[in-house]
Amino acid sequence: MDWSDGLGALRRGLGIATRVAAARLRAFGPDVAAPAQPQSGRFVVLREFGANPGRLRLRIYLPAVPVRPGAPLIVLLHGCGQDAASFAADAGWTALADRLGVPLLLPEQQQANHRQRCFQWFQPAEIRRGHGEAASIAAMVSAAASRFKSDRDRVFVAGLSAGGAMTAALLVAYPDLFAAGAVFAGLPVGAATSAVQALARMAHGSPDYLATEWVERARRLAPPGYAGPWPRLSVWHGEADQVVAPDNGHKLAVQWCALHGLPDQPTRATAQHRAWGDAVELWTLPGLGHAWAIGPGEGRPSQYAVSGPVAAVSEIARFWGIG
DSSP states (O other): OOHHHHHHHHHHHHHHHHHHHHHHHHTTOOOSBOOSSTTSOEEEEOOOOSOOTTOOEEEEEEOSSOOOTTOOEEEEEOOTTOOHHHHHHHHTHHHHHHHHTOOEEEEEOOTTTOTTOOOOTTOHHHHSTTSHHHHHHHHHHHHHHHHHTOOTTOEEEEEETHHHHHHHHHHHHOTTTOSEEEEESOOOTTSOSSHHHHHHHHHHOOOOOOHHHHHHHHHTTSOTTOOOOOOEEEEEEETTOSSSOTHHHHHHHHHHHHHTTOOSSOSEEOSSEEEETTTEEEEEETTOOSSEEEOTTTSOOBTTEEEOSSOHHHHHHHHHTOO
8 A cells, every 4th residue: 555545545534533523422412611621521512302391401520530330429400590510610519510520410501491590490380290390401401411421319419599599409309319518608498489589589589487397398399208317418518698588598508407307406507518428518608799609729719609718629538428
């Protein structure tokens, strides 16, 4: 074979390799964000994941290192006005994913559903098991867990603001799907059942229900006859939050402790952190407004991610047992 024949063979080989790589990427869709550096992963779109009654879009962050079978799966729910990719990068989740080799599942709200792109945690039709946005996210989790061969006992979900409130609702509607969650600047499950109520609860805090009433409101979303176990929960709220009243974080912790049958008094407590065994914890961060708390080198500062007294992603990963 002379050099021209060899060059032709090389070109044909490269063409085949390119077509194979393209076919693999088409299962996800095109890159939607260029890597920030050579070692970072990439965002892709998963076009087909099953039923989508909530009409949500799905992005996935593929970490810089290969995802091994049996790895955890992390679901992230952005806040109002955010896009999923920016939230994941700004809060520091993509850095964690690259370090651990864990894929990030990023459901994304569409403006056609809500003008401010808020997850509709306050609409009963959107958070019931098998319906609306909750069902779409559950379908996404099942599809991604199968694709990545994820450990079904280590599926986690976290969210900010409206995404945080939707996270709490998902943990109740699908307690058999998630091992644990984290809610940042969210609200208790059942705090509101309309947009008007939602705005009132955000501004002024949730009603002063007894713990038993909070449990009842949560159980309305749970699978019929469900007797547990309930997912573990890490609750976060800035004490200077002017968008979602910090009172909501306290009441979410009360609700979750009651679901787990835990006593009122925490087993460990500091000025900004209380824990009830390894099932529930509450972080209340002084001086922090309506934003995710990032630590040095953990994320990138933005409107919804600011330097805080605690690096939230690292602490949440520790609480989940994957950090």
